[in-house]
Amino acid sequence: MRKWLDGLYDVSAWLAGLCMILVLVAVTFTILGRLIGFPVGGVDSYAGYAMAGAGFLALASTLKKGEHIRVTLVLGMLRGAKRRGLELAALMIATLLAGFLAFYSVRLVWQSWSFQDMSTGIDATPMWIPQILMAVGTLVFFIAFLDELYLEWRGLRIHESTEDLHHE
Template sequence: MNTLGPVSAGPVFDLAETLTRFLTGLVLCFLVLLVCAEALLRGGFNYSLGFAEELTGYCVVLLTFLGAALALRHGSLFRVHFLFDALSPTAKTWIARVFVLIALVICVTLAWKTKDLMLSSLSRGKFAPTVLRTPLWIPQMVMPAGFLVIGFFLVEQLLLTFRSSNESN
């Protein structure tokens, strides 16, 4: 739970979390089914789907981004609680603001650079050297999208620091 005050900065952020949770659950269910099917087929019938490893890799990357965004929203990402809890409310607010601003710069930079990588793969028509021959821009699209989701919830955290400082005055 976020210790800086309100958990939500508004209904737009709540809707974004609901959609993120739904997508995370969907991807996780698909991942579990795929891994179980692959294990059953390999163990029981000595047959492999061939594409399972590729798709599970894409799912794990997507789950990492979505999970990080949700953990960030609930204040449980990148925090050493025993040190953070020892600070005064004003210090907590300013440290949170500095963290969010630095993290936003990093997220925007990484989203921009990974978008460039994705567009480069798209324009050059590159494909993964795998069974599915997936166009590389499709899995590479996960990275800028993931950084944008994290950035969206960073903006919410920044808004919450201003709300919590106004409520303490």
Template sequence: MARIIRWLGRINDGVALLAGFGLLACVVLILAEIVARRFGAPLGGTDEISGYVMAGVTSWGISYALTERAHVRIDLLRVQGGPRFRAGMDCLAMLSMAGVALITAWHGWGVLDKTLGTGARANTALETPLWIPQAIWWAGWSWFAFSAVVLSIGAVVLMLKGRFDSVETIVGTETAT
């Protein structure tokens, strides 16, 4: 299980780099738009494209935050308990996150499937086929759901084995206990 979690972390490191490059490309596009406006020749569509990039980067980036244990969690009660209690709270938090991710990915597929069926396009000058940004967004949520399920399974297995410190290592918070 530890090997799978390390593998997941390495993949999410790569995902974070790609997301960073996507943001950087978006910044370059916006800067080009600003310069082009100065010369009276705006590029157009940068607001639409940057919105799509932000949605894609966010949906993919949450998986990196997950493996880095960077998601915000209110742990007022968690820190009051012993190792078994903290591990139980960590498993509950991960299972909840996996559930939300799975539900979002499931419903996201419904939206994407409908778009694919209708061939919907954005009501903008670019007339972007909406399946493109929706597919990127949905794939990010699906990857997040997969990552959350893998970490949840790992955490529950470790908890059942009584390895409470290991649970904290893979899904715990950074709070000093």
């Protein structure tokens, strides 16, 4: 199971990287289009969709690598059971919030598909298509928080952020 989860986080990170490459290609295409006088309407919308997708798809991998910003002022003063209790409470709250985010992201995709919602830009893209990136990213993020909560509960969680290493 550990190998499968780590693979899921890696795939999500690679998809985020691919989205960033798509942003680069879209922006380059727009710049070249302007230079040669060729209109490329709608490409900026796709760059925006790819940028949002990159952000959401990178959430889980960033969490698992300990790169999310954490305020450890109070946590750094605690040791033992108190520290573990605060970690568990924070992870439970974060997991709950990530679950709500995932649920409502998937619900948004479903509603956009049901109502045949289209973008208002020149691209006229069905909105459920770019929203899938957000839904997938938030689902993987929720799974990553569940994973972190389970690992902390079992005492197997490794704190990889450089900030945590300085306090321990």
